[in-house]
Amino acid sequence: MPFRRLMPFALVLIALVASVACTSSNRQEAVSERGQEVMPFDLDLTTHRFTPRPDGLVQEVVADDPSDTTQTALVRQHLREEVNRFQAGDYGDPAQIHGDNMPGLAQLQAGAASIAVTYGDTAAGAEISFVTPEPSLVDALHQWGEAQVADHGAHAK
Numbered sequence: 538m539p540f541r542r543l544m545p546f547a548l549v550l551i552a553l554v555a556s557v558a559c560t561s562s563n564r565q566e567a568v569s570e571r572g573q574e575v576m577p578f579d580l581d582l583t584t585h586r587f588t589p590r591p592d593g594l595v596q597e598v599v600a601d602d603p604s605d606t607t608q609t610a611l612v613r614q615h616l617r618e619e620v621n622r623f624q625a626g627d628y629g630d631p632a633q634i635h636g637d638n639m640p641g642l643a644q645l646q647a648g649a650a651s652i653a654v655t656y657g658d659t660a661a662g663a664e665i666s667f668v669t670p671e672p673s674l675v676d677a678l679h680q681w682g683e684a685q686v687a688d689h690g691a692h693a694k
Contacts, residue, residue, distance in 0.1 A: 576634075578611035583662070585693040587682030592668050593652070594678040596685075599662035609661050616663040620656040623649070623665070631685070641681030648674045 578598070582605060586597040598616060600608035619630060626649030628642055645652065653668045667678050686693045 577615055578608050582608050583612060585685065587686055587693065589679045589682060590668075591675070592670070593675055594667045594682045595664055596667070596682070597659060597662065597664040599659060603661040605661075612662040613658060616665055617656055620654050620665055623652075623654040623667075626650070631681075634688075639681065640684040641677035641679070644674060644677035645681060648677070652678075 578600075582602065583598055583600055586595075586599070588595045588597070596616075598612045600612065602608070622628070622630065626646055628646050628649075631639060632642060648669070648671060651669050651671050651674055653666075655666045655668075657664050657666070669675060669678070
């Protein structure tokens with residue numbers, strides 16, 4: 538008898554989990570499509586990494602094949618351009634890809650003057666470092682990085 542009473546709740550829970558998984562997958566597909574409009578490199582041949590730091594965040598994009606000089610060059614070109622935009626408080630590209638309501642985005646735009654944004658080459662790509670003394674902006678950077686990892690799915694870590 539108790540199992541029969543729990544059955545409707547179990548079915549609702551299963552449906553909810555399936556719905557969330559489907560929604561997440563659909564969102565990742567949409568993000569990938571919009572990303573192709575903004576990023577010149579191939580998402581299937583590169584990986585985004587977002588590493589939270591006590592004073593900010595490091596965003597790294599690398600070619601999955603370190604000998605792929607084409608992807609490496611495209612990543613470096615794009616991230617150099619992004620650094621210039623971020624330094625000016627322009628987070629339009631991430632908004633175009635992830636949406637205007639992306640976690641942390643509004644705070645980063647508003648507090649851009651308090652965030653040091655720097656570029657660096659890596660072996661197979663490039664990285665952007667975001668550093669700030671403001672705890673609320675550190676939190677916003679961490680939220681922003683987590684949202685990107687979730688949205689990019691297999692293309693991010």
